[in-house]
Each structure stands twice: as C-alpha cells, then as structure tokens.
Amino acid sequence: MGKSKAKKFKANKPQPTGLPSVKDCEAALDLETVKSIASNSTIQNLIEKLTSTNEDERECGCTGIAGLVSQPQAITCLLQHNVVRILAPLILDPSIQVRHRALGALRNLSVDGGLDVCEEMVHKDVLTPLVAFFKHYPVGWVPEKPGKKQKDFNTEAFLEGTHLLWNLCEATETAVEVFNKEGLVAILLPCLQYAVYGIPLSIAVGQCLHTVSEDNPGFAQACDGGQATPQQLLNLMGEAPESAGHILLKTLATGILVNIKSAELTTAPGNLVAHILTSVSQVLDVNALDNFTATLDIRKEMTPSEDEQKDTNLTSSIKDKLQDVEHFIAAQMIGLEIAANLCCIEDTWEDMDSSESDDQIAEADLEEETMDDNLFSPLCVSSEIQGAILSNEIFSKVLKKAQPCILPGDGISLSDQQKNLVKRFEKLEVHALLCINNLVSSMELEALGGLDNLHSVWQGLVQLTATKHNGDRSDLLEAVTSAMRAVVQKLAEHESPKLLEVTGQDLQFLYEMGQHGNSSDIRVNAVRIVATFGAHFAKNKEPHPMLLNLGVFLLEVACHEGELWVVAEALDSIFDVFGEDHLNNILSEIRLLDRLRQLLPMLKAKMKANRKDLGEHLPVISTAKTNLVRFIKYKSSV
Known part of the structure; x- marks a missing residue:
C-alpha cells in the first residue's frame, strides 16, 4: 500500500x-x-x-x-x-x-x-x-x-x-x-516532408499522426512493417533546426517514433534512446519565455495612439513572434511528455477486476506486502535510458520549465493571443512538474544530482505551493504535490538526515492541503507526503515530538474525509507510521483505537453503498478495510 x-x-x-x-x-x-x-x-x-x-x-x-x-x-x-x-x-x-x-x-x-x-x-x-x-x-x-x-x-x-x-x-x-x-x-x-508541403501542413499532419500513433499497434504495422517509417522519422529528428515550426515538427517526429517503438524501448539499442532524448534535450534548451517577453517589450514601446490602434490587431512581426512562441511551447510540452513516459514501467502494474470480492482483492494484495512494508517501491528504468537522461541533463532542464511564468513589469496591456500564451506557459509548468514526478520516482539518486540537490528541489516546490496565485489552480497544486511526494519518498528511501530537521511549521501547510485541498488527488498527495515524514520519524526508538500532531492529522482525515479513496490512503498511512509497538503511547494519547473502532462500521457501510462507483480505487479501499480490522485486532492485544 x-x-x-x-x-x-x-x-x-x-x-x-x-x-x-x-x-x-x-x-x-x-x-x-x-x-x-x-x-x-x-x-x-x-x-x-x-x-x-x-x-x-x-x-x-x-x-x-x-x-x-x-x-x-x-x-x-x-x-x-x-x-x-x-x-x-x-x-x-x-x-x-x-x-x-x-x-x-x-x-x-x-x-x-x-x-x-x-x-x-x-x-x-x-x-x-x-x-x-x-x-x-x-x-x-x-x-x-x-x-x-x-x-x-x-x-x-x-x-x-x-x-x-x-x-x-x-x-x-x-x-x-x-x-x-x-x-x-x-x-x-509523406506530408511530413516540409520542403515539399510547407511547414504549416507538415506540422498539422505531424500533430494528427502523433495523436493517432499513441497506444496504437495497428499504426506501427501500417508503417511499412515498422521499418521504413522509423528511419524517415530519425532523419527528420537529425536535421538542424531552421525555425520554431521546424523545431515543433522535429519534436512531433520524435513523439511519433516513441509511440511506434514504445513496446521496444526498454530493450531497444542505446543509440535509439540517445537520439530520442537528444531531441528532447534540444527542444528544452529553448527559452520560450524570453521570446515571449520580447513581444511585450515591443508593445510597451508603442505610443498610446499606436497601442490603441493595434490593441486587437498586432503588427505582423509580433504575430509571427507569438506564433513562434506557440510552436516552442507545443514542442516542449511534447518533449516533457516523452521524457516522463520513458520513465513509466507499466508491465508490473495490472488492473484488478472490479467484480472481485473485497476479500479476494485484499488477499491478492496482502500476499505481496505486509503491514510493515516501506511506503515506496522504487521504479527503475533501463541503464540506457538513465544514461541518456543524465548525459543530456534532462532533469535540470525540466526543473527550469517548472518555474512559474513571471512577466516583467506591470500594467502591460496584453492582446488575446498573448493572454492565451500566458495560459499555455502555465500548462507547460504543470507538465514539467508531472515530468519531475516521473523522473524522481524512476531514476537513481545520482542521476538526480544527489541528496543536496533533491533538498533544493523540495524547497523550490514548497515555495510554489505558497505562491499567492496558486490557490484556485488545482491542476498546479496537484502537479506540485505529486512532485513533492516523489521527492520526499526518494529522500526517505535514502534516509536523508535532513528529513529529521523538518519543523511543525513546515508540515502545517501539508495538513491544510490534506484537509482542505480542492481535489482528492491533492489531499491524497498531502497525506502520503506527511506519512513519509512520519514513517521516517518512527524509525527512532525515542518518539519524535511531531508524531503526535501528525497522528491527529491522519486520524482527522480518516474520520472526516468524504471520499473513500482519501480515507483509505489516510488509514494506510496510519498503519505505516504507527505499526511499531514503541509508538503505542502516542496511540493511547490520541485515542486512535477508539476512533478507528467507531470508523470501521461506517467504512463498511459506505463501501457497500458506493461499491459500483469506486472504480480503480476499489483495491486500495478494500485492502485498507481489511488491514483496519487486523490493525485494531493486533493493537488491542498488545
């Protein structure tokens, strides 16, 4: 769990x-x-x-x-x-x-x-x-x-x-x-040949093929048995970039190739992976924000009469520059997608049929893990992919894309096109954060710059959650907390001593998000981050002073949360953090067992009433219910 x-x-x-x-x-x-x-x-x-x-x-x-x-x-x-x-x-x-x-x-x-x-x-x-x-x-x-x-x-x-x-x-x-x-x-x-068909048409075709080729074995089979097309795409990827549109087209070719070869990438020759990640690295090198702010400088230099006249109709030069920025952002979105998805290993994860009974699901789950399992099970990618990610400095480049879009100066009137691009930059930030989550979860510590670098990443992510404009952006908070969860798990996996230096104030914002976050994903991420700290604290035989408040937080979420999935994650966190007997005094002080006994019948009733709506979360919820019974029974006997 x-x-x-x-x-x-x-x-x-x-x-x-x-x-x-x-x-x-x-x-x-x-x-x-x-x-x-x-x-x-x-x-x-x-x-x-x-x-x-x-x-x-x-x-x-x-x-x-x-x-x-x-x-x-x-x-x-x-x-x-x-x-x-x-x-x-x-x-x-x-x-x-x-x-x-x-x-x-x-x-x-x-x-x-x-x-x-x-x-x-x-x-x-x-x-x-x-x-x-x-x-x-x-x-x-x-x-x-x-x-x-x-x-x-x-x-x-x-x-x-x-x-x-x-x-x-x-x-x-x-x-x-x-x-x-x-x-x-x-x-x-054939329309990917931009010299014949022109960049606009080649890009449109590339975008269509990129979408169609995803999770589509029939597409690869249709591409001349999967041989001629990859070479055509590799040739396009290897060209020196001539324009923003050309960069987008090259990146689309990379994405199509990844989709065609997705089943083979873990065993593919190292040079194929190197080509792919070199292409990703090159597109992430582009500073699209600088290109965007240059258009603001031009607009700022306009006289008031010019600005009024051209408010909705920018000059041709500015429009072309904004189109370039759009191409850069689109290419970087695809590049981040490729880097993140290369770190996915899905073979060991199988969906469980929702028609199975609670007990069948729980037994299947419990055969693989016990109550005192670690919170995390590190995922690793092939050495070829790790080496290419490291040599191309992908992680540091992704971190730069996760920085918020801060525009220079105030009071600049933006056109509709510029406003739309600001929103696109915000989307780019979200995708960079999701990419960080996958990279950190899957890569070796050395490839991520070591413990000190990961602590710096953690501090930067914490600052992002505190940005005043982020309160109503659930997509950003979900992405930030996902990245934070991956980082703190990696730090705990390597037993970073700095985790013990965290203060109650440091955890307070996580308590707030865990109880009041406006999406279940945000609340679950906050709960699991807190649980990772708690499990690290619990390793000391002398109870850590913050475990008391941490336990109260997890118990409050378990007893008052409306969504069963979040309840299950909070319960699972309680089992992970407070499973050891040397913490029983804390359990008594917060009346943990009494509260859990009251929760159990309500949990069973909610599961029965909402079973058909639990979807992919059913295994987690069912296992949490079974483990709750066992946890109460075990702790009551001590």
Missing part, C-alpha cells in the same frame, strides 16, 4: 482555429448577428445557403457557420438543426472553395464544441466523406505552386481536413479505428 507508479500523461493540445474570418460574407450576414447569440432565423438562413445550387451561396453559408460556432448557445442551436449532416456532404462538393470552407466550418465546430460535439460528429458519420476527401489525394501528391494573388485551395483544404481529422481522433476511439481501417497513414505520412 502507498506505492505510487510513474504516471503516463500527454500534453494538452492547443486549440486550433479554422477559417480566419467571415469577411467574405459580411454583406450577406450582419457581423453583429455573428457576434450575438444566433437566432433560429439566422441559422435557418445559413442552412438554406448550404443547400443552395449556387456555389457562392454555399461557400458563404459555410463561412457564416464557421463564425457562429465560437458561441456555445449557437452550437446547441446548430446541432438541433442537424447542421453536421448538412455540412458533411459539402466536404466532397464539386467546388474546391466550398470544400475548403466546409472543412473549416467543421473544424471550428470540433474545436469549440469539444468532446461531446466531436462524438456527435462521428455519430452523424462525418468520417465517411472525410475519408473519401483524403482518398481523392493520391499517395505522394504534390501541392500546386500558388500564384501571387491566388491560394492553393487544394493544399488549404487538405490542411483544414487534417486538423478536423486530428480533432476527431483526439476525441474518439472510433475515429482512430477508421483511420487504421482506411489506411490514411499512407496518405498523410
């Missing part, structure tokens, strides 16, 4: 946008109407345009829909009018301009509508025309060279279709299954 595995995670994707504007239809559709909640008459008018025999009308209708979907109320109304079934056939419209606009509208709908709308789109069979659209492009097709005043609409439509396919595959397994079945990888994979 109490053991935690390194968690596999993936970066949240940025929300792309489809058609840039509806200016072509402003004469037909009042702009104020687009910005307001769409009325039934407005939508009915657009649908009539979609079904018109006139090409311009159909194109205008698609553009109008694309502008409306940014409003949730409009999306609901559009779905009620069955707009997906009406738009979908236009993916195969005879006019390339209409195909382009229809794909852009559906892309926007998939982005702004979220998971539910993507599922609805798949249910309404948008994939059939979308697959047919892609199959109109022969394998290895080459874009036309656009004229000075004319777009290559075939390439633009392919770009919109790729983003739509990416969104659907991100949202539903059905879309991934269709992707495999229809062999779309053969059409998309």
